[in-house]
Amino acid sequence: MDLGLSGKRALVTGATKGIGRRIAERLVQEGAHVGICARHQEDVEAAVEALGAQGTRVWGRACDVGSGSHYLQWIHDAIAALGGVDVFVPNVTAGSRRDPVEQWRANFEVDVLGTVRGCDAVLPKMTSGGAIVAIGTTAAVETFMAPHAYNAMKAALITYTKQLSQAVGPKGIRVNLVLPGPIEFEGGAWDRIKTHMPEIYERMRALEPMGRMGRPEKSPTPSPSSPATAPVGSPASI
Ligand SMILES: NC(=O)c1ccc[n+]([C@@H]2O[C@H](COP(=O)([O-])OP(=O)(O)OC[C@H]3O[C@@H](n4cnc5c(N)ncnc54)[C@H](OP(=O)(O)O)[C@@H]3O)[C@@H](O)[C@H]2O)c1
Incomplete structure (x- = not known):
């Protein structure tokens, strides 16, 4: 399938496993150059090697999306390594556990600010045709087990990405939020x-x-x- 991504430069956070890994695989299959991160360096190295087999440029380094300045440095270095950025996929979550207060902070820091800081950093480098695809969840909009921080913080991304799309749309940059249901791997x-x-x-x-x-x-x-x-x-x- 030709999705028009050949030669595009894409950053995907949390791309050694699961949905983020599959997104990165699909991007390199389409001929895109990809920059990835996850917290474990050895997993990043293995993923970079595997993704690089498609022949496009693949760059990666361990980075915790909740780490603030390290995360911004990763974005800066990934853009430098790829020679620009056309696509950004802020994919990482702090997950959903039951420690009430700490989990709210973790989901705010990683799910919300990980997306917001990332968009703030990549948008000045994007030109017309750029695209941001953030990752939400059906748990943000449907009945789902219990009132967890994860569900509510992901819901915040609905408003944020909708209004960001209105702000940057006139520059030719698209912003979308994908809400997967339960995905098993x-x-x-x-x-x-x-x-x-x-x-x-x-x-x-x-x-x-x-x-x-x-x-x-x-x-x-x-x-x-x-x-x-x-x-x-x-x-x-x-
Ligand atoms: N799976 C589902 O059922 C489901 C359903 C709806 C929505 N989603 C959403 O889809 C996205 C991906 O979820 P997933 O279930 O595929 O993957 P996941 O198990 O949450 O994480 C997969 C990737 O993220 C990395 N990662 C985790 N925390 C990180 C951090 N703080 N900084 C950098 N990398 C980090 C992991 O590597 P390391 O452990 O090495 O860091 C791994 O590469 C999330 O936004 C999630 O909320 C998932």
């Missing part, structure tokens, strides 16, 4: 929930219209004769 949140809280996993899986969680990778289109409820663990698209 090895070592990810739903994989852990399946292992440690199987009753919650099953309750949530049963709410999915197709009877299964999504996966970061694209799956074959189901044939019309396929059962509506696929077995858990079968390939599924997001």
